[in-house]
Amino acid sequence: MPDIIYILEMVGIVAFAVSGMIAARNTNMDPVGIFTIAFVTALGGGTLRDLIMDNHPLYWIKHQEQPILILAMAIIFSFCRPLRRLRESNIVLPDAVGLGVFSILGAQLALDLGHSWFIASLLGVMTGTFGGALRDTLCNEVPFIFRKDQIYASISFAGCWLYFVCQWALHSDTLALVIGLSFIVIVRLLAVRFDIRLQRDAQAH
Amino acid sequence: MPDIIYILEMVGIVAFAVSGMIAARNTNMDPVGIFTIAFVTALGGGTLRDLIMDNHPLYWIKHQEQPILILAMAIIFSFCRPLRRLRESNIVLPDAVGLGVFSILGAQLALDLGHSWFIASLLGVMTGTFGGALRDTLCNEVPFIFRKDQIYASISFAGCWLYFVCQWALHSDTLALVIGLSFIVIVRLLAVRFDIRLQRDAQAH
Amino acid sequence: MPDIIYILEMVGIVAFAVSGMIAARNTNMDPVGIFTIAFVTALGGGTLRDLIMDNHPLYWIKHQEQPILILAMAIIFSFCRPLRRLRESNIVLPDAVGLGVFSILGAQLALDLGHSWFIASLLGVMTGTFGGALRDTLCNEVPFIFRKDQIYASISFAGCWLYFVCQWALHSDTLALVIGLSFIVIVRLLAVRFDIRLQRDAQAH
Numbered sequence: 001m002p003d004i005i006y007i008l009e010m011v012g013i014v015a016f017a018v019s020g021m022i023a024a025r026n027t028n029m030d031p032v033g034i035f036t037i038a039f040v041t042a043l044g045g046g047t048l049r050d051l052i053m054d055n056h057p058l059y060w061i062k063h064q065e066q067p068i069l070i071l072a073m074a075i076i077f078s079f080c081r082p083l084r085r086l087r088e089s090n091i092v093l094p095d096a097v098g099l100g101v102f103s104i105l106g107a108q109l110a111l112d113l114g115h116s117w118f119i120a121s122l123l124g125v126m127t128g129t130f131g132g133a134l135r136d137t138l139c140n141e142v143p144f145i146f147r148k149d150q151i152y153a154s155i156s157f158a159g160c161w162l163y164f165v166c167q168w169a170l171h172s173d174t175l176a177l178v179i180g181l182s183f184i185v186i187v188r189l190l191a192v193r194f195d196i197r198l199q200r201d202a203q204a205h
Numbered sequence: 206m207p208d209i210i211y212i213l214e215m216v217g218i219v220a221f222a223v224s225g226m227i228a229a230r231n232t233n234m235d236p237v238g239i240f241t242i243a244f245v246t247a248l249g250g251g252t253l254r255d256l257i258m259d260n261h262p263l264y265w266i267k268h269q270e271q272p273i274l275i276l277a278m279a280i281i282f283s284f285c286r287p288l289r290r291l292r293e294s295n296i297v298l299p300d301a302v303g304l305g306v307f308s309i310l311g312a313q314l315a316l317d318l319g320h321s322w323f324i325a326s327l328l329g330v331m332t333g334t335f336g337g338a339l340r341d342t343l344c345n346e347v348p349f350i351f352r353k354d355q356i357y358a359s360i361s362f363a364g365c366w367l368y369f370v371c372q373w374a375l376h377s378d379t380l381a382l383v384i385g386l387s388f389i390v391i392v393r394l395l396a397v398r399f400d401i402r403l404q405r406d407a408q409a410h
Numbered sequence: 411m412p413d414i415i416y417i418l419e420m421v422g423i424v425a426f427a428v429s430g431m432i433a434a435r436n437t438n439m440d441p442v443g444i445f446t447i448a449f450v451t452a453l454g455g456g457t458l459r460d461l462i463m464d465n466h467p468l469y470w471i472k473h474q475e476q477p478i479l480i481l482a483m484a485i486i487f488s489f490c491r492p493l494r495r496l497r498e499s500n501i502v503l504p505d506a507v508g509l510g511v512f513s514i515l516g517a518q519l520a521l522d523l524g525h526s527w528f529i530a531s532l533l534g535v536m537t538g539t540f541g542g543a544l545r546d547t548l549c550n551e552v553p554f555i556f557r558k559d560q561i562y563a564s565i566s567f568a569g570c571w572l573y574f575v576c577q578w579a580l581h582s583d584t585l586a587l588v589i590g591l592s593f594i595v596i597v598r599l600l601a602v603r604f605d606i607r608l609q610r611d612a613q614a615h
Contacts (some may be wrong), residue, residue: 032564047462052252054261056464064529119269154237257457259466324474359442 012101015094023139035074044131100184103128124160159184217306220299228344240279249336305389308333329365364389422511425504426452433549445484454541510594513538534570569594
C-alpha cells in the first residue's frame with residue numbers, strides 16, 4: 001500500500017506544519033522563524049526515526065517536494081492576514097492528526113525493517129511525538145515536559161499496539177491502519193476536550 | 206571480555222534508569238513521563254555514541270531486553286509507594302555508577318572501532334554525560350550547564366585516560382577497567398561530598 | 411579546490427570556537443565548560459550535517475587535529491588573563507565568519523553528494539546556524555529563538571543561493587565561494603550594526 005502511505009505522509013506533514021505555524025504565530029515570529037518551526041515540527045520526528053534506524057537517504061531528502069511544500073505553506077501563511085488570525089485552540093486538530101499519522105507510519109517502517117513489535121512501538125512514539133515536542137520547546141516558555149500532558153505519548157503507544165494487533169488479527173494492513181489512526185486521533189481529541197491525565201495530581205505543587 | 210562488558214552495560218543502564226526515575230519523581234511526572242526520563246537517561250548517551258560512530262543497529266535495538274527492563278522498572282517504580290519516597294540525594298550513587306560505566310564502555314567501543322585515544326576519550330565523555338545532561342535539562346528548571354557542576358565531564362575525561370594508560374601499561378583489559386571505573390565513581394562521590402569545583406568562582410555573579 | 415576548503419574549514423572552526431569561548435566566559439564557566447561550548451559551537455553544525463547526509467566518519471573524527479586545536483585554544487583562553495577580557499560585542503565578527511564558512515561548505519558538500527540546490531541550501535543553513543544556536547541555548551537564559559534574530563538563518567539561505575548562481579553563471583568555484591562567503595559575512599555585520607529584522611514588530615509584546 002505505498003500510495004496510501006505516501007498520501008498519509010503528506011497529510012501528516014501538512015497537519016504538523018500547520019500546528020507549527022500556529023505555534024510560531026503565537027510568539028510573533030518572522031517568516032523565517034515560521035518556516036523553521038513548521039519544518040522542525042513536520043520533519044523532526046521522521047528525521048529522528050530515520051537516523052536511529054539508519055534509513056538513508058532521509059525521507060525529506062529523497063522526497064524534496066515535502067520541504068518545498070512546507071516552504072510554500074510558510075510563505076502563504078506569513079502574508080495572508082486571515083490565516084494569521086488562527087488561535088492556539090486551532091492547533092488541537094492538526095496536532096492530533098499529525099500524531100496519529102506519524103506514530104503509525106513510524107511503527108510500520110520499523111516493522112518493514114525487521115524490528116519487533118516492542119521496538120516498532122517505541123519508534124512509532126518517537127516519530128509521532130518528537131516534532132511536536134521540539135515545536136513546544138521552541139515556542140513555549142514552559143518546556144513541554146512540564147505541561148503534564150504526557151498522555152500524548154501514551155496514546156501514541158497504545159495506538160501502535162492496537163495497529164499491530166489488528167494487522168495480525170484482521171490480515172489487512174489498510175483496515176489496521178484506519179483503526180490505529182482513528183484511535184489515536186479520537187482519543188487525543190477526547191483527552192484534550194475532557195482534560196484527561198494518567199495521574200490525578202493530588203501531590204502537585 | 207564480552208561477558209563483563211554486557212554485565213557492566215546492564216549495571217549502567219539500571220543505575221542511570223534509577224537516577225532518571227528519581228529525578229522524574231521530583232517533578233511529579235506520571236508513569237509515562239517516568240519511563241521517558243528513565244529511557245532517555247539510560248540510553249541517551251549510548252544512542253549519541255552509536256550515531257556519531259555509525260555503529261548500527263543501535264545497541265538498544267539489538268538488545269531489546271534493555272528497553273523492556275527499563276519499562277518494567279518504570280512500572281514497578283510508579284506503583285510501589287516505598288520506592289517513591291526516594292529523595293534527590295539518593296540520585297548521587299546511581300548517577301556516579303552510570304557515569305563511570307558508560308564513560309569506560311563508550312571509550313572502549315571507540316578503541317575497538319580503530320579510533321585514537323583522544324577521539325575515544327571524547328566519545329567516552331559524551332557517552333557518560335549525555336544521558337544525565339538530558340535528564341537534568343528535562344527535569345530541572347535550571348539547565349544543567351548553569352549548575353556549575355562541570356567537574357562531571359572532567360572526571361569522565363580523566364577516568365578514560367587513566368583507563369587507556371592502565372590498559373597499555375598493565376596489559377590487562379579487566380584490571381584497567383576496574384581501575385578506570387573505580388576512579389570515576391569514587392572521585393565523583395568525593396566531588397559531590399566535598400563540593401569540589403575546578404574553579405573558585407571569585408567572579409561569580 | 412580541496413586545499414582552500416580545508417583552510418576555510420579551519421578558519422570557520424577557529425572563528426566559531428572563539429565565539430563559543432567568549433559566550434562561555436560571559437557565564438563564568440570553568441575550563442571544561444569553556445572547552446565544551448567551544449567544541450559544540452565549532453563542530454555542532456558539521457556533525458548535524460554529516461549525520462543527516464550519512465557522511466561517515468564525521469569530519470572531526472577523520473581530522474582529529476580539529477578537536478585537538480579547540481582543546482588547545484580552550485586551555486590558552488582559560489589561563490591567559492588578557493584574552494578573558496573579551497566582551498560580548500567581540501563575538502560578532504568571529505560568529506559572522508563562522509556562519510559564512512560553514513553555510514557555504516555545508517551546501518557544497520551536499521552538492522558533491524548529488525543533492526539538489528534546494529536540499530543543499532537547507533543543509534547549508536543547518537550547518538551554518540546549528541552550532542551558534544546550541545551555543546546561544548547553552549549560554550543564555552533567553553533561548554536563541556526568542557531573540558528576534560532570525561535574519562541569521564535568512565542571510566545564510568540567501569548566501570547559499572548566491573553561491574549556487576555564481577558557480578553556475580561564472581564557471582568558477584573559487585570566485586563563487588569568495589562572493590557567497592563575503593555576502594554572508596558583510597550582510598551579517600551590517601544587520602547587527604543597523605539592527606535589521608525581517609519584520610517590524612508592531613504587534614510585539
